[in-house]
Amino acid sequence: SGLSELNERAAEVRAAAPGAKVRPMLRPQDAADDASVQVLTEEVSFQVRADMPAGAVDALAKKYGMTNVTPVPNIPGAYTAVVNGKASDLLAPLNAANKMQESGEAKWAAPLVLKKQQPRVVPNDPFFPNQWHLQNNGSNTTEGLVGVDLNVLPAWAHSTGAGVNIAISDDGVDTSHTDLLANLRTDLDWDFNGNDDNPFPLFAEGHGTACAGVSAGKGNNGIGISGVAPDAGIVGLRLISQMVTDAVEASAMTWKLGEASAANQVAVNSNSWGPSDSGKLVEGPGPLTDAALEAGATQGRDGKGIVYSWAAGNGRGANDNINRDGYANSPYVIAVGATNSAGTFSWYSEPGAPMLVNAPSNHGADGIFTTDIMSTAGQNITDYRNNFGGTSSAAPAVAGVIALLLEANPELTYRDVMHILVDTAVKNDAASASWAANGSGRLFSHNYGYGRVNAGAAVMAALGWQNVPAAAAPIEVSDILTTTVAIPDNNTTGVTFEVPVNHGGDFFIEHVELQADITHTWRGDVRIRLVSPSGMVSELMPANVQDSGDNFSNWKFRSVAHWGEQPSGTWKVQIADVAMPDPGVVRSLVLRIRGYEVPGAGVDEWGAY
Numbered sequence: 001s002g003l004s005e006l007n008e009r010a011a012e013v014r015a016a017a018p019g020a021k022v023r024p025m026l027r028p029q030d031a032a033d034d035a036s037v038q039v040l041t042e043e044v045s046f047q048v049r050a051d052m053p054a055g056a057v058d059a060l061a062k063k064y065g066m067t068n069v070t071p072v073p074n075i076p077g078a079y080t081a082v083v084n085g086k087a088s089d090l091l092a093p094l095n096a097a098n099k100m101q102e103s104g105e106a107k108w109a110a111p112l113v114l115k116k117q118q119p120r121v122v123p124n125d126p127f128f129p130n131q132w133h134l135q136n137n138g139s140n141t142t143e144g145l146v147g148v149d150l151n152v153l154p155a156w157a158h159s160t161g162a163g164v165n166i167a168i169s170d171d172g173v174d175t176s177h178t179d180l181l182a183n184l185r186t187d188l189d190w191d192f193n194g195n196d197d198n199p200f201p202l203f204a205e206g207h208g209t210a211c212a213g214v215s216a217g218k219g220n221n222g223i224g225i226s227g228v229a230p231d232a233g234i235v236g237l238r239l240i241s242q243m244v245t246d247a248v249e250a251s252a253m254t255w256k257l258g259e260a261s262a263a264n265q266v267a268v269n270s271n272s273w274g275p276s277d278s279g280k281l282v283e284g285p286g287p288l289t290d291a292a293l294e295a296g297a298t299q300g301r302d303g304k305g306i307v308y309s310w311a312a313g314n315g316r317g318a319n320d321n322i323n324r325d326g327y328a329n330s331p332y333v334i335a336v337g338a339t340n341s342a343g344t345f346s347w348y349s350e351p352g353a354p355m356l357v358n359a360p361s362n363h364g365a366d367g368i369f370t371t372d373i374m375s376t377a378g379q380n381i382t383d384y385r386n387n388f389g390g391t392s393s394a395a396p397a398v399a400g401v402i403a404l405l406l407e408a409n410p411e412l413t414y415r416d417v418m419h420i421l422v423d424t425a426v427k428n429d430a431a432s433a434s435w436a437a438n439g440s441g442r443l444f445s446h447n448y449g450y451g452r453v454n455a456g457a458a459v460m461a462a463l464g465w466q467n468v469p470a471a472a473a474p475i476e477v478s479d480i481l482t483t484t485v486a487i488p489d490n491n492t493t494g495v496t497f498e499v500p501v502n503h504g505g506d507f508f509i510e511h512v513e514l515q516a517d518i519t520h521t522w523r524g525d526v527r528i529r530l531v532s533p534s535g536m537v538s539e540l541m542p543a544n545v546q547d548s549g550d551n552f553s554n555w556k557f558r559s560v561a562h563w564g565e566q567p568s569g570t571w572k573v574q575i576a577d578v579a580m581p582d583p584g585v586v587r588s589l590v591l592r593i594r595g596y597e598v599p600g601a602g603v604d605e606w607g608a609y
Contacts, residue, residue: 154456161229170208172201173236213371228400246286277315284326305414322352362389425451439534440564494576533569
C-alpha cells in the first residue's frame with residue numbers, strides 16, 4: 001500500500017509539473033540523518049557473460065524494456081541503459097535490475113543511484129593539525145608541499161588498527177600517559193631491564209614513549225595527538241635502557257609468540273635501535289636473536305608471522321650503510337628509511353640495498369609531534385613534544401601502517417605485508433638519479449627503497465589481497481670460488497665473479513643475500529656490488545675509508561632491489577679496493593636467492609588496489 005501511495009503522489013507531481021522527473025529517495029534502514037539518502041535513477045548497469053551468444057544484449061534490452069543501451073568504456077561486456085517502465089512504477093529500474101540479476105541472464109545487474117559521498121572526519125585531537133606526517137596540508141610545514149605524508153585519512157575509513165598489538169621494543173613506555181592509556185596493553189608489558197611487568201622508563205628516557213605515540217597514540221579522543229593506528233594495542237617492552245645479552249634480545253623479539261588467543265599476541269614489533277651509526281662497525285644480532293627473528297616471522301600469529309619494523313639507521317653523515325647493521329638488513333624485518341617534509345631523504349637517513357620503504361620524519365623545524373613522558377620528567381611539561389625524528393620515528397610510523405593492514409586483513413603473512421608495501425609505495429623525489437627499474441619493472445632507490453609508505457593505498461590493497469605462495473627453499477650457489485682471489489689494491493675496477501644461476505620454472509625474487517668472507521686490514525677501502533642478470537645493481541657495500549676495521553668475516557650482505565626479478569642467468573659480484581695501501585683477499589662467496597615459485601599457467605592471482 002505504501003508503494004501505491006508513492007506512485008499516486010508521483011502522478012500528481014507529474015501532472016502539476018509536466019516534464020519533471022520524479023524519483024524515489026532511498027534511505028538505509030539504520031540511517032540517522034539525510035546524509036545517507038540515495039536517489040534511484042531511471043538507469044541500470046549490467047555486464048553480460050563472456051559465453052553469451054551474439055545478440056544477447058539486444059535480447060535483454062527487449063525483455064526488460066531497456067533503451068539507450070550504452071557500452072561502458074574500459075569494462076568489456078558492461079553497459080548502462082534506461083528503464084522507463086510504466087509511468088506509474090517508480091521502482092521499475094530497481095525491479096528490472098533485480099530480475100536480471102536473479103535470472104542469471106547477466107553476470108550482474110544493478111540500479112544506478114545518486115549518492116553523496118562524505119568527507120572523512122578529521123580526528124578531533126588538538127595537535128593533529130601539527131602532525132604533518134599524517135596530513136600535510138601545505139601550511140603545517142616549512143616546505144609547504146601538500147600530500148607529502150603517510151596518507152592515513154583514507155586508510156582510517158577502513159581500519160584504525162583495532163585488535164592489533166604493536167610491541168614497542170625500546171627504553172620503556174610511560175604507562176600513565178593520558179593519550180596512550182586507552183590503547184595500553186599493560187597485561188602484556190614486560191621490562192627486560194628490570195625483570196618485571198612495568199616498562200615505565202627511568203631517568204627521563206622518553207624515546208620509547210615517543211615511538212608509542214607515533215605508532216598508536218589514541219586518536220579522536222579530544223586530547224593531544226593521534227597515532228598512525230589510533231586504536232591499536234600498545235605493548236611496552238623495556239629493552240635498551242641497559243646492557244642486555246643476546247638471550248634477552250631474543251626474548252623480546254619472540255614476546256607472546258605462543259599465546260593461543262590472537263587478542264593477546266604481538267602482531268607487530270617496532271624497533272628503533274641497533275649498533276652505533278658511526279660507519280665504523282659491522283655488527284648484527286647474536287645467533288639467538290637471529291634465530292628469534294626467523295621464529296617470530298615464521299611462527300608468530302599462528303604461522304602468519306610477527307611483522308618487524310626496523311629503523312634503517314641515522315649514520316648517513318658518517319657514510320654508514322644499512323648493510324653494516326645485521327638487524328636492519330635481516331630478511332625477516334622491514335628496514336625503514338626517513339624522508340623529510342620536502343619528500344627527499346633526511347640528512348641522517350642511511351642508504352642501502354636492504355631498505356624496503358621510507359616514511360616521513362623530522363627536517364629542520366618540521367619535527368614529528370608525539371607523546372612525551374608526563375610532567376617534568378619529559379622534555380616538555382605539556383606532555384608532548386614536537387621535535388621527535390630520525391629513523392626512530394619512521395619505523396614506528398610504518399609499524400602503525402602495518403597494524404592498519406592487519407586489521408583490514410588478519411590473514412596477511414609478514415611477507416604479504418612486504419609485498420603490499422612495495423606495490424603501493426609512492427615514488428618520492430622523482431627527479432633523483434638514484435631510481436632504477438629492476439628486471440620486474442619496479443623502481444628502486446638505495447636512498448628510498450620502493451618509496452614512501454602510502455597507508456591509504458596499502459589498506460585498500462590489503463582488503464582484496466590474495467596471499468602470495470609459501471616461501472620456497474632459497475636458491476643457493478656456494479661454489480663461486482675454487483681458491484682465494486686477491487683484490488687489486490687502489491683499483492676501482494677490482495675483480496668480478498660471474499655466478500650462473502639456472503633455475504627451471506617461474507620464480508619471484510624477494511631477498512637476495514651475498515655471504516662474503518673477505519680478509520682485509522682496512523675494510524673501509526672495499527666496495528661490493530651485486531648485478532643481477534637484468535643489469536640491476538645492488539650497492540651492497542659502498543667504500544667508507546674511515547672504517548679502519550678488519551675483514552668481512554662471512555658477513556651477510558642483503559638486498560631487496562631485485563624484488564620480482566627472475567633468478568636465472570649470470571649474476572655478477574664486483575669487489576673493488578678503492579684506496580691504498582692495504583691489500584685484501586676474497587676467501588669465499590655464497591649467493592642465496594629467497595622468494596617463491598610462481599604457480600603454473602591456469603592459476604590467476606588478483607590484487608585489488
